Amino acid sequence: MKKISVLFFFASLITIAQTKDEQQIKRIYDAALTQGSAYNWLNHLSNQIGGRLSGSVQAQQAVDYTKAQLDMLGLDRVWLQPFMVPKWVRGTPEFAYIETNPGITTNVPICALGGSVATPLVGLKANVVEVKGLEDLKALGEEKIRGRIVFFNRPMDPTEIDTFESYTGCVDQRYNGAEEAAKYGAVGVVVRSMTLRLDDYPHAGAMSYGDTPLENRIPAAAISTKGAELLSTTLKLNPKIKFYFKQNCRQEEDVESFNVIGEITGTTHPDEIILVGGHLDSWDLGDGSHDDGAGCVQSMEVLHLLKTTGYKPKRTIRAVLFMNEENGLRGGNRYKKIAYEKKENHIFALESDAGGFSPRGFSFESSKANLERAQSWASLFEPYLVHFFKEGYSGADIRPLDNGEMVLAGLRPDSQRYFDHHHAENDTFEHVNKRELELGAAAMTSLVYLFDTYGIVN
Amino acid sequence: MKKISVLFFFASLITIAQTKDEQQIKRIYDAALTQGSAYNWLNHLSNQIGGRLSGSVQAQQAVDYTKAQLDMLGLDRVWLQPFMVPKWVRGTPEFAYIETNPGITTNVPICALGGSVATPLVGLKANVVEVKGLEDLKALGEEKIRGRIVFFNRPMDPTEIDTFESYTGCVDQRYNGAEEAAKYGAVGVVVRSMTLRLDDYPHAGAMSYGDTPLENRIPAAAISTKGAELLSTTLKLNPKIKFYFKQNCRQEEDVESFNVIGEITGTTHPDEIILVGGHLDSWDLGDGSHDDGAGCVQSMEVLHLLKTTGYKPKRTIRAVLFMNEENGLRGGNRYKKIAYEKKENHIFALESDAGGFSPRGFSFESSKANLERAQSWASLFEPYLVHFFKEGYSGADIRPLDNGEMVLAGLRPDSQRYFDHHHAENDTFEHVNKRELELGAAAMTSLVYLFDTYGIVN
Structure with missing residues (x-):
């Protein structure tokens, strides 16, 4: 009998805890869906400020705006973390065409890849060699590449269900294409945009020259998927066609910028830090609503929702809006450096940088024990799909x-x-659904609540 | 030893079946994402035909188009099922304003609800009484309602995660509002649009007068949510303001229309029918891409994907594009009547009528045993989220x-x-994502495959 009573007692405790967690999570979701600030913040970031490339005026405006908003939340601490960021500037809009015969041209949409050098002032015109990836370069060899523009045209794999997998399988063309093609004497590279759609938008993104000497760096551009299809078809009909493009982007001197940080200090374990974050910088073509305005306002919303629901965290909950994720990762590296210097104890960090869409769950990098514990919480999230x-x-x-x-x-x-x-x-505000954004913030806050309540397994 | 061998034998059989199912489902998904026709079909239905209200020219064009497309799939049978459908016509665009003082007016977006009578030719102007639902009418009583326009303004509950739950909690205002308000002498009703967004779109939808005599029927309109907010605020400032609206919709004679049906006859159990369907009619304001062009092309795609993957079903797989779901359900009722007359044995029916968005799963109306069996298949769908x-x-x-x-x-x-x-x-083609539509069709086809393979539990 006694054994049964003890078991019953512990079973009751577990039930009570479960109920308490269910209730707090329900409060978080209700607040997110009825008193949320994330959508209004994102509206301002996107429509009043716009694209926020590192080093730009807009990036600075975003720092000022988000700091001011965090200041108004009644947090325990709000501060800026200064460091130097690269400043790459696109310059005047790019221009490109396919020349099938002298004077017979068809314009195609391109944009310079982030970090690329400019073309000569008059532009660059050359024959084109199409490849499906970096590995094709070696097979072709210098003879077939020298003096040409290399056209990287491996599409994203549509059969992957997780589109990030498709992206990962393609993005080496964009990131390393120019560096590799230059080794074989290419004069420029054009890369199929990293999207599964067939449309007219060129997609920017970072590229790197590695340790290629300055004088050997060749200009790199992204071409829209429809442009890529046209170029590929045209090349098949006549391999002697030429491609012309012109871009006057440039790398300027580094400038100072900031991570924006706000925190609620923990009541009983203030030295155990739970971080939630996104990145404040974005590319410059759209307004960076999904990448990653959404993650920033959701991270701010975590603090806001904890406040709104009257929850006093045991541990310190910190929202960090990182600068320069897109073309340098200097914000993430700077934050880490200071955290190490201060011997700060981060027990959990959660990033939102995959868009403001309907939340499906979380992926974890952790010990098996901590993963299993997080998985044991899954049933609490099931009512929220x-x-x-x-x-x-x-x-x-x-x-x-x-x-x-x-x-x-x-x-x-x-x-x-x-x-x-x-x-x-087209990474713009109208493509973010208010409820989807809010549900993401609520899911994040709920997970932060659980890590705050139960800590991690050591 | 023998026992273990037998166990091992059966365990192997289960593993082989699982693997076979996994492989067929993978083939289905790959085909949907690389050789799908659903998106092109929907493009035609939406952009070449458009809104397909029962009895309209567009509805007939949709019948002709989808039948022709099914004819090209090499099915065993394609046919039309004729019956009469109601024909309600919107007429010239509606017009409405709030009159705060004589001559001082603010226009607001409205649309007639489906099935509503027209206003008088000069329009209808009256004082307004705002309610939060049908139950408020009794409390107010005839004295406060007679001669007025009743404004139903209970919003959809934003805290429901499944928005269909919020819809179900509100839609009685739209469907029964006019019938109920007329009993208290109201001269018209205006209903807040059934959406969680704050915007300028009035949302149509069916309403009913029940057995209200013709001469007592009052006009019913939907107002955009922003219009509803403005009307509510204005009423709070001055309850004496008037609302004016004008609509000249009408009910015409019934006309003939059709369900469109195609099937692959089963190889070993041809008399056991598996049905997959959507509805071909839509409201007239948008092009009906999500409601329910998506469900129609996904249902056609189920047959197409079975063909494409070379799968020969044991049971008969039938796609049905129902006519007149929106304002009569005559297609669903007609189909059932004929199925009963012919003593057809339907073992499974699956409908897609909740939009062409990312598929999250399925809801079932069945015995417990069949539900549990379907749930035992869930792990096969997990790789597809x-x-x-x-x-x-x-x-x-x-x-x-x-x-x-x-x-x-x-x-x-x-x-x-x-x-x-x-x-x-704004129910239009550009709001349908190709992959989300395709993933829905693949999920449907996979479930149809499993029911075809394993049948149902009796």
Whole structure:
């Protein structure tokens, strides 16, 4: 009898805890859906400020605006973390055409890739060699590449369900294409845009020259998927056609910029830090609503929702809006450096940098024990249609923090539409649904609440 | 040893079946994402034909087009099922304003509700009484309602995660508002649009006068949510303001229309029918892409994907595009009547009528045993991020078929954006994502495959 009573007692305790968690999560969701600020903040970031490339006036305006908004939340601490960021400038809009015969041209939409050098002032015109990836360069050899523009045209794989997998399988063309093609004497590279749609938007994104000497750097551009299809078809009909493009982007001197940080200090374990973040910078073609205005306002909303629901965290909850994720990751690296210097103890970090779409779950980088514990919470999220709790990538800005003991996680929203907008002119506010954004913030806040309540397994 | 061998033998059989199912489902998804026809079909239905209200020229064009497309799939049978449908016509665009003082007016967006009578030719102007639902009418009584326009303004509940729940909690105002308000002497009703967004789109939808005599029927309109907010605020400032609206919609004679049906005859159990369907009619303001062009092309795609993957079903697989779901359900009722007359044995019916968004799962109306069996298949869908297998509503067109033994199910896509577009001018093709539509068709085909392979539990 006694045994049964004890069991019953513990079973009751578990039930009470479960009920308490259910209630707090319900409060969080209700507040997110009825008293949320995320959508209004994003409206301002997107429509009053716009694209926020590192070093731009807009990036600075975004720092000022989000700091001012955090200041108004009644947090325990709000501050800026200064450091130097690269400043790459697109210059005047790019221009490109396919020349099938001298004087017979068809314009195609392109944009310079981030970090690229300009073409000569008069533009660059050359024959084109199409490849499906970096590995094709070696097979072709210098003879077939020298003096030409290399056209990287491997599409994203449509059969992957997670579109980030398709992206990962293609993005080496964009990031390393110019560096590799230059080794074989190419004069420029044009890369098929990283999207699963067939449309007219070129998609920007970072590229790198590695240690290619300045004088050997060749200009790199993204071409829209429809442009890529046209170029490929035209090349098949006549391999001697030429491609022309002109871009006058440039790298300027580094300028000072900031991570924006706000926190609620923990009541009983203030030295244990739970971080939630996104990145404040964006590419310049759209207004960066999904990438990653959404993640920033959701991170701010986590603090706002904890306040709104009257929850006093035991641990310190910190929202970090990282600067320069897109072309340098200096914000994430700077944050880590200071955290290490101060011997700060981060137990959990959660990044939202996959768009403001309907949240499907979270992916975790952690020990097996901590993953299993997070998975044991999944039933609390089921009423909110959040089902995915698996091992996987967390986020670029928080990964530098990883010390092998803490838990890192990424919000996983539905990924189907993400690359329709990613780094392109149509990454704009009207493509963010208010409820989807709010549900993401509520899911994040609920997970933060659980880590605050139960800590991590050591 | 022998026992273990037998166990091992059966365990192997289960593993082989699982693997076979996994492989067929993978083939289905790959085909949907690389060789799908659904998106092109929907493009035609939406952009070449447009809104398809029962009895309209467009509805007939949609019948002709989809039958022709099914004819080209190489099915075993394609046919039309004729019957008479109601023909309600909107007439010239509606017009409405709030009059705060004589001559001082603010226009607001409205549309006539489907089935409503017209206002007098010069329009209708009256004082307004705002209510939050049908139950308020009795409390107010005839004295406060007679001669006025009743303004139904209970918003959809934003805290429901499934937006169909919010809709169900509000739609009685639209469907029964005019019938009930007329009993208290109201001269017209204006109903807040059924959407969670604040915007300028009035949302159409069916209403009913029940058995109200013709001469007592009062006109009913939907007002955009921003219009509703303005009207409510204005009323609070001055309860004596007037509302004016003008609509010249009318009910015409019934006309002939059709369900469009195509089937692959089963190889070993041709008399066991598996039905997959959507409805071909739509409201007239948008082009009916989500409601329910998506469900129609997904149902056609089920047959196409079975063909494309070379799968020969044991049972008969039938796609049915129902006519007149929106304002009469005559297609669903007619189909059921003929099925009963012919003593057809439907074992499973699946409807897609919740938009072409990312599929989250299925809801089932069935015996417990069949529900549990469907739930045992959930792990096969997990790689495709389809997690939801629960008891719940199936679909309006297939419910008449229910004989207590068969299994009925509804595709459950992500519901967050559905009511942004539902029955409104912005239910248009550009709001359908190709991959989300295709993933829905693949999920449906996979479930149909499993029911074809394993049948139902009796």
